Amino acid sequence: MQPILNFDSLTAHLLSIPSRRKRVAVACPHDSHTAEAVEAAINEGFADFILVGRGDIIDALPVVKQHPERISTIAIDDTDEAARKAVALVRAGEADVLMKGLLNTDNLLRAVLDKENGLLPRGRVLSHITASQIPGHDRLLFFSDAAVIPFPTPEQRAAQVGYMAEVVRAFGIECPRIALIHCSEKSSPKFPVTADYAALKEQAAAEAFGCATIDGPMDVKTACDPHSGAVKGIVSPINGQADAMLMPDIESGNVFYKTLTCFAGATNAGMLVGTSAPVVLPSRSDSTRSKLYSLAMACLTAG
Amino acid sequence: MQPILNFDSLTAHLLSIPSRRKRVAVACPHDSHTAEAVEAAINEGFADFILVGRGDIIDALPVVKQHPERISTIAIDDTDEAARKAVALVRAGEADVLMKGLLNTDNLLRAVLDKENGLLPRGRVLSHITASQIPGHDRLLFFSDAAVIPFPTPEQRAAQVGYMAEVVRAFGIECPRIALIHCSEKSSPKFPVTADYAALKEQAAAEAFGCATIDGPMDVKTACDPHSGAVKGIVSPINGQADAMLMPDIESGNVFYKTLTCFAGATNAGMLVGTSAPVVLPSRSDSTRSKLYSLAMACLTAG
Numbered sequence: 001m002q003p004i005l006n007f008d009s010l011t012a013h014l015l016s017i018p019s020r021r022k023r024v025a026v027a028c029p030h031d032s033h034t035a036e037a038v039e040a041a042i043n044e045g046f047a048d049f050i051l052v053g054r055g056d057i058i059d060a061l062p063v064v065k066q067h068p069e070r071i072s073t074i075a076i077d078d079t080d081e082a083a084r085k086a087v088a089l090v091r092a093g094e095a096d097v098l099m100k101g102l103l104n105t106d107n108l109l110r111a112v113l114d115k116e117n118g119l120l121p122r123g124r125v126l127s128h129i130t131a132s133q134i135p136g137h138d139r140l141l142f143f144s145d146a147a148v149i150p151f152p153t154p155e156q157r158a159a160q161v162g163y164m165a166e167v168v169r170a171f172g173i174e175c176p177r178i179a180l181i182h183c184s185e186k187s188s189p190k191f192p193v194t195a196d197y198a199a200l201k202e203q204a205a206a207e208a209f210g211c212a213t214i215d216g217p218m219d220v221k222t223a224c225d226p227h228s229g230a231v232k233g234i235v236s237p238i239n240g241q242a243d244a245m246l247m248p249d250i251e252s253g254n255v256f257y258k259t260l261t262c263f264a265g266a267t268n269a270g271m272l273v274g275t276s277a278p279v280v281l282p283s284r285s286d287s288t289r290s291k292l293y294s295l296a297m298a299c300l301t302a303g
Numbered sequence: 304m305q306p307i308l309n310f311d312s313l314t315a316h317l318l319s320i321p322s323r324r325k326r327v328a329v330a331c332p333h334d335s336h337t338a339e340a341v342e343a344a345i346n347e348g349f350a351d352f353i354l355v356g357r358g359d360i361i362d363a364l365p366v367v368k369q370h371p372e373r374i375s376t377i378a379i380d381d382t383d384e385a386a387r388k389a390v391a392l393v394r395a396g397e398a399d400v401l402m403k404g405l406l407n408t409d410n411l412l413r414a415v416l417d418k419e420n421g422l423l424p425r426g427r428v429l430s431h432i433t434a435s436q437i438p439g440h441d442r443l444l445f446f447s448d449a450a451v452i453p454f455p456t457p458e459q460r461a462a463q464v465g466y467m468a469e470v471v472r473a474f475g476i477e478c479p480r481i482a483l484i485h486c487s488e489k490s491s492p493k494f495p496v497t498a499d500y501a502a503l504k505e506q507a508a509a510e511a512f513g514c515a516t517i518d519g520p521m522d523v524k525t526a527c528d529p530h531s532g533a534v535k536g537i538v539s540p541i542n543g544q545a546d547a548m549l550m551p552d553i554e555s556g557n558v559f560y561k562t563l564t565c566f567a568g569a570t571n572a573g574m575l576v577g578t579s580a581p582v583v584l585p586s587r588s589d590s591t592r593s594k595l596y597s598l599a600m601a602c603l604t605a606g
Contacts (some may be wrong), residue, residue, distance in 0.1 A: 121400075134566050146486070150493055183449070183557030192452055193554075220561035221588075228565075229586045251496075253549045254486030254557045258523035259559055262531075263437050264566035283532045 003172040005139045007293045014046035021048060022299040025095035028053040028079055031102040033284055037291035043068055044292065047299050050095055051088045051246035052076055083111040088117055089278045091166065095301040098278040099295065112279060120277040125159035126202045129167050131297055132260050132272040141224065142168055144245035144267055146253035147270065155195045157246065161200055163273040164244040165209045170301045179223035179242040180216025181252065183236065187217070193248045197241040213237045220245070220256070269293035278302055306475040308442045309569065315604055317349035324351060325602040328398035330355040330389035331382055333405040336587055340594035342366040345373055349597065350602050353398055355379055355389045382406045386414040390422055393580045399605040402583040402598065415582060423580040428462035432470050434600055435563050436551045437451045444527065445471055445547035449556035450573065457499045460549065464503055465546040466576040468512045479505040482526035482545040483519025484555065488537065490520070494549045508577045523548070523559070572596035581605055
């Protein structure tokens with residue numbers, strides 16, 4: 001498989017293997033934002049849908065009427081019940097991906113995290129991965145975690161690195177380069193996260209993450225600009241060509257995410273990981289393209 | 304005074320008031336990077352220089368030979384002694400700005416922070432401010448702190464806000480809008496920094512920072528994109544027009560700085576604040592323009 005280096009290649013790749021067309025269960029697609037994302041994905045052709053929610057709303061959606069062969073609907077008026085049903089469809093193998101519509105994230109997560117009937121296997125860490133397409137940059141850039149874990153423990157960081165390695169491999173990059181991001185280039189007691197990074201490098205050396213090049217601490221520019229390391233005299237196997245970046249915490253992750261979209265013209269896709277199937281939680285402020293690519297990323301990585 | 308919204312306007316403004324031409328003491332200008340910055344500032348015409356360091360090197364610099372009326376030299380071979388002398392010139396009022404040349408930052412800081420003979424008044428907080436010129440953005444964006452304080456205390460955050468307010472005012476913006484940056488939009492015990500932000504807003508309401516609009520927590524996009532708040536239903540007096548941003552910690556600050564330069568084509572200027580005179584610490588990886596604008600920013604804000 002050729003590495004997928006941008007979102008157009010991602011959707012083209014999904015279309016090139018129609019036998020892999022995934023089914024997305026959507027909880028409460030009651031708003032125009034969610035309907036737009038469903039319509040865009042149907043038009044692209046890489047996913048089928050099961051819409052779970054208010055019958056009067058979903059049966060009236062133009063896209064449902066136009067593509068009855070691609071979209072099925074389940075009428076459930078109660079929001080929480082609809083969320084549980086969408087989760088149940090994924091658990092039963094009738095859907096490959098879960099997507100949030102018009103309900104509070106907390107309500108959907110309650111169904112996702114339910115110990116008996118949810119999607120998070122016991123002992124697994126729930127986290128989030130963003131893929132960013134940045135104008136002028138030569139590849140998609142993955143990072144974790146801008147959305148779920150505030151201040152990761154060492155175990156959570158290891159899970160985040162493992163998830164990123166898996167997702168980047170699904171994009172056709174067999175040995176991902178993963179940079180451990182920090183302002184400092186040295187481990188220091190002043191910055192506790194750097195001790196976690198040292199441990200991650202040891203785990204990587206013991207092949208805990210499969211084929212992957214994991215190095216740091218290093219800053220964003222050293223990770224992503226091949227010229228920067230040379231100027232600063234930094235020698236790293238990442239070599240300014242990071243495929244993925246581990247952020248020190250959610251505060252840095254969010255600054256990175258928002259700076260890319262606000263000032264660098266980036267388009268981002270994102271999904272929850274750690275669950276038995278990818279979960280897409282679009283934000284209302286996401287563009288339709290961003291929601292579409294989040295669905296595509298989830299479909300690519302779904303089992 | 305018209306607001307200064309980009310670096311060209313900054314140097315033009317400095318040239319428009321020749322009586323204010325500042326004097327910069329440079330410790331150990333022994334490398335081509337520092338010499339380039341001095342030459343660029345001399346050519347722009349907004350500063351004079353006192354170069355303190357190895358006589359054989361500095362007297363051989365072409366710019367020194369070409370502009371004897373603008374540059375004086377003091378020959379001192381020992382690096383630490385040269386640093387102390389450059390600091391002493393500032394203390395004595397013979398220079399308005401201090402600039403680092405080819406010596407370790409720690410060595411210069413030792414002279415700057417010396418209790419008897421340094422530049423940090425007792426009880427003052429040492430911090431750092433960056434000004435960023437981002438292609439397509441309508442103003443310079445100031446932020447703190449990407450370089451000095453790892454995890455600020457509440458008192459240090461208040462000092463950072465105060466310094467930003469002063470510096471932005473020196474750029475002709477009488478009532479700066481300062482955003483308190485966070486991934487969350489609400490105060491929460493999960494994120495201790497948000498309690499500090501609440502305290503800062505109370506201090507701002509009591510006019511501790513003079514005329515300034517201070518609000519948060521909010522993310523970078525809500526702070527800097529006038530459309531973003533509307534989509535998310537966020538009402539803030541910042542209104543997507545932040546002049547300055549307080550970063551939660553140095554990790555987020557560094558991610559912001561490096562993302563802007565690596566992916567948004569930004570040109571940054573920076574300086575230490577809290578000292579009795581601005582201190583410019585160029586990094587070798589900074590462009591000549593970046594060093595020039597750091598000097599200009601320091602000259603604008605020097606007393």
